[in-house]
Amino acid sequence: MAEAGRKIMQLDFSYLVKTFWLCVKAIPVTLEITIVSLLLAVIPALVIALCRIHHIKVLEQFGRIFVSFIRGTPMVLQILIVYSVMPSLLNSFVKKVGLSVNVFDLNPIIYAFIVFGLNSAATLSEVFRSAISAVPKGQVEAALCAGLTPFQTFRRIVLPQATVSALPNLCSITVILIKNTSLAFMMTVREITAVAKIEAAYGYNYVESYIDIFIIYIFVCLTVELIFKKIERRVVFAGVRRAKAI
Amino acid sequence: MLKLSDVHKSFGKVEVLKGISLNVEKGCVTAIIGPSGAGKTTLLRCMNFLEKADSGEMEFDDENLDLKKVSKKTVLSIRRKTAFVFQNYNLFSNKTALENVMEGLVIARKIPKAQSKDIAMKALEKVGLKDRADFYPVSLSGGQQQRVGIARAIAVNPDVILFDEPTSALDPELTGEVLSVIRTLADEGTTMVIVTHEMSFAREIADHVVFMEGGVIVEEGTANQIFTSPKEERTRKFLASIIKK
Amino acid sequence: MNRPFSPVQIWNSFLKIIPYAGVTFGVVFGTIILGTALAILLFIQKKSEKRFVRVLAEGYINVIRCTPSIVLLFIVYYGIPKIALGLFAIDLNFSSKITYVIISLALIYSATLSEIIRSAYLALGKAQYEAAISIGLTPFQAVWRIMLPQGLVYALPNLGNSLISLFKEGSLAFTIGLIDMMGAGNLIISRNYGAYSLETYLALAVIYWVLTLIIEQIFLRLEKHYGRGREENHAA
Numbered sequence: 123m124a125e126a127g128r129k130i131m132q133l134d135f136s137y138l139v140k141t142f143w144l145c146v147k148a149i150p151v152t153l154e155i156t157i158v159s160l161l162l163a164v165i166p167a168l169v170i171a172l173c174r175i176h177h178i179k180v181l182e183q184f185g186r187i188f189v190s191f192i193r194g195t196p197m198v199l200q201i202l203i204v205y206s207v208m209p210s211l212l213n214s215f216v217k218k219v220g221l222s223v224n225v226f227d228l229n230p231i232i233y234a235f236i237v238f239g240l241n242s243a244a245t246l247s248e249v250f251r252s253a254i255s256a257v258p259k260g261q262v263e264a265a266l267c268a269g270l271t272p273f274q275t276f277r278r279i280v281l282p283q284a285t286v287s288a289l290p291n292l293c294s295i296t297v298i299l300i301k302n303t304s305l306a307f308m309m310t311v312r313e314i315t316a317v318a319k320i321e322a323a324y325g326y327n328y329v330e331s332y333i334d335i336f337i338i339y340i341f342v343c344l345t346v347e348l349i350f351k352k353i354e355r356r357v358v359f360a361g362v363r364r365a366k367a368i
Numbered sequence: 369m370l371k372l373s374d375v376h377k378s379f380g381k382v383e384v385l386k387g388i389s390l391n392v393e394k395g396c397v398t399a400i401i402g403p404s405g406a407g408k409t410t411l412l413r414c415m416n417f418l419e420k421a422d423s424g425e426m427e428f429d430d431e432n433l434d435l436k437k438v439s440k441k442t443v444l445s446i447r448r449k450t451a452f453v454f455q456n457y458n459l460f461s462n463k464t465a466l467e468n469v470m471e472g473l474v475i476a477r478k479i480p481k482a483q484s485k486d487i488a489m490k491a492l493e494k495v496g497l498k499d500r501a502d503f504y505p506v507s508l509s510g511g512q513q514q515r516v517g518i519a520r521a522i523a524v525n526p527d528v529i530l531f532d533e534p535t536s537a538l539d540p541e542l543t544g545e546v547l548s549v550i551r552t553l554a555d556e557g558t559t560m561v562i563v564t565h566e567m568s569f570a571r572e573i574a575d576h577v578v579f580m581e582g583g584v585i586v587e588e589g590t591a592n593q594i595f596t597s598p599k600e601e602r603t604r605k606f607l608a609s610i611i612k613k
Numbered sequence: 614m615n616r617p618f619s620p621v622q623i624w625n626s627f628l629k630i631i632p633y634a635g636v637t638f639g640v641v642f643g644t645i646i647l648g649t650a651l652a653i654l655l656f657i658q659k660k661s662e663k664r665f666v667r668v669l670a671e672g673y674i675n676v677i678r679c680t681p682s683i684v685l686l687f688i689v690y691y692g693i694p695k696i697a698l699g700l701f702a703i704d705l706n707f708s709s710k711i712t713y714v715i716i717s718l719a720l721i722y723s724a725t726l727s728e729i730i731r732s733a734y735l736a737l738g739k740a741q742y743e744a745a746i747s748i749g750l751t752p753f754q755a756v757w758r759i760m761l762p763q764g765l766v767y768a769l770p771n772l773g774n775s776l777i778s779l780f781k782e783g784s785l786a787f788t789i790g791l792i793d794m795m796g797a798g799n800l801i802i803s804r805n806y807g808a809y810s811l812e813t814y815l816a817l818a819v820i821y822w823v824l825t826l827i828i829e830q831i832f833l834r835l836e837k838h839y840g841r842g843r844e845e846n847h848a849a
Binding site: 190199206329332342 | 675676678679680681682683684685687688691692695777780781782784785795810811814815817818821822824825826
């Protein structure tokens with residue numbers, strides 16, 4: 123196969139392998155961005171979703187506009203905006219508060235957390251909103267009639283059911299997030315794509331590097347999907363299956 | 369025990385309840401009958417504040433309430449003294465039959481778990497579903513689900529049970545099992561208000577029958593009075609149309 | 614580099630960027646054409662009797678679903694000239710960047726679109742097609758006159774979303790040097806030595822945001838128009 127590759131595309135096979143393992147080392151960074159961003163986003167997303175469902179005046183509008191902006195603009199642009207604004211913003215904040223932190227020495231992954239966290243808050247809020255609304259209103263009424271408070275109803279009846287129905291969407295959001303992190307190299311974060319670009323620039327072996335990360339991303343995403351499928355299977359409560367999405 | 373005076377309710381521009389006054393005596397079974405859209409379900413839902421009436425008064429347990437300005441505390445306390453059985457059962461799909469019945473006891477009334485389980489099992493036994501206690505709603509038939517719904521209602525020992533067309537969503541073969549449970553409750557002297565289309569059943573168990581049409585109470589009286597010798601023309605027309613079916 | 618924020622610059626940048634809207638739209642248009650052709654091919658292959666073909670088609674869709682668009686873009690951009698050189702001895706010499714953008718976007722779009730077609734087809738049901746051919750329509754007529762109009766209604770919301778996605782994914786083209794709206798914005802920034810970058814990015818953001826809102830509105834109207842008579846009347 124190396125022969126064929128060399129013949130067709132003049133691929134340097136040894137280089138392919140070498141870069142592959144270098145890029146694999148960057149997988150933890152990609153995962154770190156993904157996981158931290160999702161965790162940061164959960165509570166804001168829940169707040170936004172609830173404000174929109176219960177029509178809480180100002181917050182509902184703010185939430186709607188925020189979600190619309192995030193979903194209406196390319197990820198790349200969000201990254202560029204945050205990266206051009208955040209350092210100076212943080213700088214002035216730090217100066218005001220009086221900390222002796224050099225903002226420009228900060229690990230750029232912080233900016234990744236910020237922009238991907240904001241992005242995830244928007245996308246997650248939509249998932250939460252539809253999952254919570256999908257719980258039949260009748261059950262909420264029954265719970266209130268039985269004497270439960272709205273909070274108890276939410277925690278014991280709505281949330282469990284909403285979580286189960288949200289799982290497939292959560293899986294797809296996570297995979298999309300992982301793919302989006304491939305743009306973090308623009309903020310000098312050394313995730314998978316960044317490493318590939320750096321290596322490619324050294325030896326002018328662009329195709330090999332990108333084929334390497336192409337394979338790596340497939341592997342990472344498929345693994346994540348597998349994990350979610352396992353979770354989905356376990357969380358199905360005795361006989362209740364989520365309606366099969368067409 | 370429960371008295372409604374001059375209740376009005378509109379949805380948007382449509383006035384659905386045009387001044388309803390109703391008296392529910394303790395130990396009585398009140399059946400509300402009438403054509404679709406008459407406002408029967410809305411009236412029932414106003415009684416436990418699933419809908420908020422626009423105006424009117426309610427006397428519950430010797431306490432007078434202005435339906436326009438009921439506080440959340442009052443609503444909660446009335447809900448703890450009443451029970452509602454839904455047309456679509458509305459069982460909690462993420463809980464077993466037993467847990468469904470226990471929910472109101474453990475969480476809302478803070479009764480200890482062991483005691484609640486006891487009460488719940490007795491309620492399930494009463495509706496004939498003791499052996500289905502650990503089943504989830506999805507594994508139960510419509511009739512069984514509705515009986516769990518009734519068990520959920522009787523377990524909390526309410527002052528009055530409100531039934532919203534309890535058999536309308538059921539296949540004909542399954543209505544019998546639900547009706548027999550309701551019949552047992554009636555024989556035991558439970559105060560009930562039942563909105564129903566099952567005329568013969570209403571005639572059999574109701575102490576008091578109310579005929580509603582177009583948002584007003586057209587006629588009310590004992591089962592005999594309404595079904596055998598109705599006074600109003602509209603009542604006669606309605607009953608005739610039912611019998612034809 | 615810390616020049617104060619200047620809203621006027623947003624408008625200036627906006628004016629300089631808009632002329633390049635044609636390139637952005639051209640990319641999307643080309644992708645739709647190529648992507649639709651590929652998607653139809655994919656859809657048909659997925660239903661093929663030969664297991665090998667089915668697995669191949671499914672594998673393709675799964676792979677595309679797990680690939681970041683920028684990675685695919687780079688592979689296409691750097692890889693195709695190499696293949697052309699090695700296999701056909703043609704020196705493409707990085708000609709016409711827009712072609713590479715369209716190819717890579719079409720590869721991604723075709724996967725999404727074939728799934729949309731598939732779900733609309735499943736929702737519609739084979740019965741419609743069978744009824745059509747039993748009254749004598751040719752397979753092509755059956756698809757064109759019966760399946761397509763009805764299937765479109767099911768697919769509309771997803772089509773709207775995928776169109777919006779296409780515009781957003783297309784925004785990465787500037788990374789290989791294409792001068793579309795994003796590319797123009799980048800040029801402005803580099804010509805100003807990095808000053809007023811925020812203002813330019815904001816101008817771009819507004820352009821994309823408004824574009825998205827317009828597309829959403831158009832599709833909402835379309836859904837309402839074609840969905841008439843399909844929604845059950847809700848009893849009061």
